[in-house]
Amino acid sequence: xxxxxxxxxxxxxxxxxxxxxxxxxxxxxxxxxxxxxxxxxxxxxxxxxxxxxxxxxxxxxxxxxxxxxxxxxxxxxxxxxxxxxxxxxxxxxxxxxxxxxxxxxxxxxxxxxxxxxxxxxxxxxxxxxxxxxxxxxxxxxxxxxxxxxxxxxxxxxxxxxxxxxxxxxxxxxxxxxxxxxxxxxxxxxxxxxxxxxxxxxxxxxxxxxxxxxxxxxxxxxxxxxxxxxxxxxxxxxxxxxxxxxxxxxxxxxxxxxxxxxxxxxxxxxxxxxxxxxxxxxxxxxxxxxxxxxxxxxxxxxxxxxxxxxxxxxxxxxxxxxxxxxxxxxxxxxxxxxxxxxxxxxxxxxx
Amino acid sequence: xxxxxxxxxxxxxxxxxxxxxxxxxxxxxxxxxxxxxxxxxxxxxxxxxxxxxxxxxxxxxxxxxxxxxxxxxxxxxxxxxxxxxxxxxxxxxxxxxxxxxxxxxxxxxxxxxxxxxxxxxxxxxxxxxxxxxxxxxxxxxxxxxxxxxxxxxxxxxxxxxxxxxxxxxxxxxxxxxxxxxxxxxxxxxxxxxxxxxxxxxxxxxxxxxxxxxxxxxxxxxxxxxxxxxxxxxxxxxxxxxxxxxxxxxxxxxxxxxxxxxxxxxxxxxxxxxxxxxxxxxxxxxxxxxxxxxxxxxxxxxxxxxxxxxxxxxxxxxxxxxxxxxxxxxxxxxxxxxxxxxxxxxxxxxx
Numbered sequence: 033x034x035x036x037x038x039x040x041x042x043x044x045x046x047x048x049x050x051x052x053x054x055x056x057x058x059x060x061x062x063x064x065x066x067x068x069x070x071x072x073x074x075x076x077x078x079x080x081x082x083x084x085x086x087x088x089x090x091x092x093x094x095x096x097x098x099x100x101x102x103x104x105x106x107x108x109x110x111x112x113x114x115x116x117x118x119x120x121x122x123x124x125x126x127x128x129x130x131x132x133x134x135x136x137x138x139x140x141x142x143x144x145x146x147x148x149x150x151x152x153x154x155x156x157x158x159x160x161x162x163x164x165x166x167x168x169x170x171x172x173x174x175x176x177x178x179x180x181x182x183x184x185x186x187x188x189x190x191x192x193x194x195x196x197x198x199x200x201x202x203x204x205x206x207x208x209x210x211x212x213x214x215x216x217x218x219x220x221x222x223x224x225x226x227x228x229x230x231x232x233x234x235x236x237x238x239x240x241x242x243x244x245x246x247x248x249x250x251x252x253x254x255x256x257x258x259x260x261x262x263x264x265x266x267x268x269x270x271x272x273x274x275x276x277x278x279x280x281x282x283x284x285x286x287x288x289x290x291x292x293x294x295x296x297x298x299x300x301x302x303x304x305x306x307x308x309x310x311x312x313x314x315x316x317x318x319x320x321x322x323x324x325x326x327x328x329x330x331x332x333x334x335x336x337x338x339x340x341x342x343x344x345x346x347x348x349x350x351x352x353x354x355x356x357x358x359x360x361x362x363x364x365x366x367x368x369x370x371x372x373x374x375x376x377x378x379x380x381x382x
Numbered sequence: 383x384x385x386x387x388x389x390x391x392x393x394x395x396x397x398x399x400x401x402x403x404x405x406x407x408x409x410x411x412x413x414x415x416x417x418x419x420x421x422x423x424x425x426x427x428x429x430x431x432x433x434x435x436x437x438x439x440x441x442x443x444x445x446x447x448x449x450x451x452x453x454x455x456x457x458x459x460x461x462x463x464x465x466x467x468x469x470x471x472x473x474x475x476x477x478x479x480x481x482x483x484x485x486x487x488x489x490x491x492x493x494x495x496x497x498x499x500x501x502x503x504x505x506x507x508x509x510x511x512x513x514x515x516x517x518x519x520x521x522x523x524x525x526x527x528x529x530x531x532x533x534x535x536x537x538x539x540x541x542x543x544x545x546x547x548x549x550x551x552x553x554x555x556x557x558x559x560x561x562x563x564x565x566x567x568x569x570x571x572x573x574x575x576x577x578x579x580x581x582x583x584x585x586x587x588x589x590x591x592x593x594x595x596x597x598x599x600x601x602x603x604x605x606x607x608x609x610x611x612x613x614x615x616x617x618x619x620x621x622x623x624x625x626x627x628x629x630x631x632x633x634x635x636x637x638x639x640x641x642x643x644x645x646x647x648x649x650x651x652x653x654x655x656x657x658x659x660x661x662x663x664x665x666x667x668x669x670x671x672x673x674x675x676x677x678x679x680x681x682x683x684x685x686x687x688x689x690x691x692x693x694x695x696x697x698x699x700x701x702x703x704x705x706x707x708x709x710x711x712x713x714x715x716x717x718x719x720x721x722x723x724x725x726x727x728x729x730x731x732x
Binding site for chain 2: 034035036037039040041042043044045046051059062064065066067068069073074077078080082083084085086087088089090091115116118119122126127128129130131147148150151177178205206207208231232240244245246247248249258262264265266268269270271272273274275276277278279282
């Protein structure tokens with residue numbers, strides 16, 4: 033190893049999920065939305081001015097921040113935006129988790145938390161879920177340098193009731209508590225209203241799932257003005273202009289269309305509930321999901337075998353080769369037609 | 383201060399340059415390109431598919447990385463991309479500058495270097511330029527934890543000759559040396575060929591200036607496969623999907639159009655040389671610029687007064703209220719017509 037390499041920050045890199053690309057595929061592996069973005073997004077795209085791309089975007093991302101503030105009924109000083117919720121979360125780890133005490137998060141959860149903690153040299157403790165794959169609130173009532181978990185949790189899909197989440201936040205006034213609500217729009221309750229009550233609470237959401245904009249990389253967070261100010265200070269010190277012009281324009285369009293949002297998320301919830309019944313009928317079990325995916329295991333057939341069999345049919349689901357969850361498949365909810373094809377194949381295969 | 387705030391990373395935030403917006407303005411304050419992006423970008427924008435935005439972009443940004451590799455005649459394993467060169471540079475600071483020894487950069491330079499060093503708690507030493515605003519290579523031949531400077535330097539516009547840059551690199555095999563070539567395409571020499579010779583050299587460029595794409599936030603870097611691998615490991619640990627679909631599509635289009643690139647950068651160089659003559663005639667002096675801006679001071683009239691007078695006419699230039707450069711204006715090269723208006727106003731005012 034050369035001497036310059038000794039000062040390189042070495043990390044175990046996160047491996048992004050497979051992104052297969054076949055014309056006939058049924059892509060149920062990365063929790064994307066099966067419906068296109070709102071027609072308002074297409075309209076805004078068609079009207080976008082190429083000439084304006086020569087100019088820097090607004091560094092405060094005003095159009096998007098003000099749009100989010102209006103849609104979510106908060107002040108613009110309570111809104112932070114980033115390049116996907118990953119950027120928002122990474123910036124929040126960097127900004128808020130600087131204690132010597134370990135931050136706490138579940139052992140089965142979004143696979144990026146330990147990656148960020150390692151990258152930024154943040155001590156952490158991974159707390160086991162209970163046997164029903166639920167987060168136990170009491171486990172988060174001990175000394176810590178910060179708390180983060182998704183609600184609903186991923187990849188389990190399990191929602192913690194609003195009151196329980198509040199109990200954790202109320203018990204931790206000395207730490208920043210981040211609730212990662214990437215999947216909240218598919219029937220779970222958001223703790224967004226609690227940002228008025230707890231100045232140390234950050235609620236993170238995204239346009240990637242419920243707004244069908246994974247390809248745009250637009251995440252956002254709500255918190256006290258104080259927290260958002262700290263986050264922005266760090267963000268401006270990292271990259272002042274994170275949101276490019278298309279993100280500002282198309283992101284603003286996407287969040288405006290409340291009717292389309294309600295219609296498409298409702299469709300996904302309906303198809304999810306149908307899929308749950310069918311999977312149960314075929315011998316699968318799963319924690320109850322409030323997200324756009326189901327985390328399922330079969331009574332006889334190993335998950336890995338099913339994963340491979342589905343793959344051969346160009347039906348892509350997610351398989352995690354990790355202790356404790358290696359007999360589960362995370363199946364994204366697609367269109368009704370896609371889920372019928374999935375169920376038909378499983379029925380014939382099993 | 384609440385207890386949770388004690389663990390917040392506190393930074394002196396970078397203040398982005400003013401972004402005025404008047405229909406009649408002449409905007410010469412943020413080094414944007416006065417010409418629109420290539421017609422290929424407009425074409426790609428018009429053909430962009432809104433439906434595809436529901437899907438995650440390719441995490442390795444293949445289309446853009448492969449396009450850059452082809453245009454710049456390097457391997458794709460030697461290319462890194464980010465959300466503007468700021469993202470590339472921030473990630474490079476995080477990845478490569480982890481020594482206890484100070485990193486070295488000029489005292490008058492891109493104002494983000496000390497901000498990143500502060501954000502990541504990197505020790506640093508700011509080395510004075512000489513009286514002609516030039517970087518003195520010998521100053522960078524002492525013990526250090528890394529070296530970074532722009533070439534040409536900003537906001538001075540001064541180019542260090544290729545041989546001198548190589549002398550610095552050759553003298554520092556134990557550190558990572560980053561050459562920030564944001565402005566290299568306006569007549570300076572790039573040290574890109576040296577990445578084959580020095581595995582610790584990173585050359586950073588951007589589409590913001592010479593490709594008229596400031597609004598898209600696309601930066602890139604070239605280096606040894608080893609360095610790019612380390613950078614990608616850190617990047618994937620921070621945010622796997624930094625480049626959104628429009629960036630991949632429009633960025634790829636922008637770098638393809640070599641003819642347009644040569645034509646527009648040549649126009650800017652021509653207008654710059656004309657502007658230099660006119661400014662000299664009016665009593666200005668300036669270090670010789672190889673960039674798309676001129677860093678000028680007047681023999682009688684204070685820079686601040688000129689800055690304010692120009693502002694009243696909606697002609698925006700950049701004024702830095704910092705010791706050593708507070709009698710200088712950084713004037714971006716606009717179109718011929720814009721520069722004629724600037725000179726006409728100055729002629730009448732002085």
